[in-house]
Amino acid sequence: MKVALFVPCYVDQFYPGAAIATLQLLEKLGVEVHYPKNQTCCGQPMANSGYEHLTTGCNNLFVDNFSGYDYVVCPSGSCTLHIKEHLHSPEKEDQAIEIRKKVYELTEFLVDVLKVENLQANFPHKVGLHSSCHGLRGLKISQMSELVAPDFNKPAHLLNMVQGLELITLGRQDDCCGFGGTFCVVEEAVSSKMGKDRVDDHLEHGAEYITSADLSCLMHMEGILRRQNSNVKVIHVAEILNHYSHE
Structure with a gap:
């Protein structure tokens, strides 16, 4: 291949x-x-x-x-x-x-x-998974919660293979983070409020890290976290799936 x-x-x-x-x-x-x-x-x-x-x-x-x-x-x-x-x-x-x-x-x-069913990775932290709009509604890498249909989530399926990782349950799993590319520029106030709401959901449920398949969303939320002086970090899903520590 x-x-x-x-x-x-x-x-x-x-x-x-x-x-x-x-x-x-x-x-x-x-x-x-x-x-x-x-x-x-x-x-x-x-x-x-x-x-x-x-x-x-x-x-x-x-x-x-x-x-x-x-x-x-x-x-x-x-x-x-x-x-x-x-x-x-x-x-x-x-x-x-x-x-x-x-x-x-x-x-x-x-x-x-590849149909991966096993990963040699560990990440002993509480992690919140953000489903980006493009991934959710465009690529359909996870199921939209408003549909009466079988549930699936490809990033979550992989993250559940990582030793020590606790995937938290969010209050509103499908919410947009508000980034939206140029949307965050032309609609700054709306974008910021949506981002704060998305971050708050992760914080309220005890996330130590926020992950996603889209770094643009993570970059938006990282800016909000930094302005709040939060200890919560953002990390791309690949960095978790590739992470192995001997600790």
């Missing part, structure tokens, strides 16, 4: 540890991982701002970088969903279509493709 690692620009710039953890975790699971070095932004910020017609260069470069692999794996639900739904290249549309079929968010790749 030949897998390309797609690292979003904000992960590369602000949270490289999550990308490193993703690489190490995949390699531990026997995956041949490649990192196309010319990759840049996938174009999501422009598209979300109404300028999708300006993403042609990003799209063409993405196709050039990620064609020819069995799978493309990304530690970000929002960027994965953008590629799945918006990657187009008029000159190379057949290749773009193939990539859209092969791109996976990390936890859905581990559960649906």
Whole structure:
């Protein structure tokens, strides 16, 4: 299995540890991982701002970088969903279509493709899991609570394999954190209030860490936690799944 690692620009710039953890975790699971070095932004910020017609260069470069692999794996639900739904290249549309079929968010790749049932990891802490809107309602990596349907949660399924980890139950498991990309800029007050409510739910239930498959959400909540001088930390799900301590 030949897998390309797609690292979003904000992960590369602000949270490289999550990308490193993703690489190490995949390699531990026997995956041949490649990192196309010319990759840049996938174009999501422009598209979300109404300028999708300006993403042609990003799209063409993405196709050039990620064609020819069995799978493309990304530690970000929002960027994965953008590629799945918006990657187009008029000159190379057949290749773009193939990539859209092969791109996976990390936890859905581990559960649906690798079918992981055992992880050598430990993380002795109380952890709150934030389900991002893109992952929940776009990629459907967990079930929406308003539906009368069988429950499932792919990140939680993996986290429950981690020794010592206590996954807390939140009061409102599906709430948006308020980040929303450019939404947090154009609707700052609303975004901040939503973020505080989301953080409060984790704090009220005793979380020591907040985790998610989307670092953009975690970055938003981390800012709120820091302003509150909280000891609660944020951590990407890959960093927990890759964590092993001899303590």
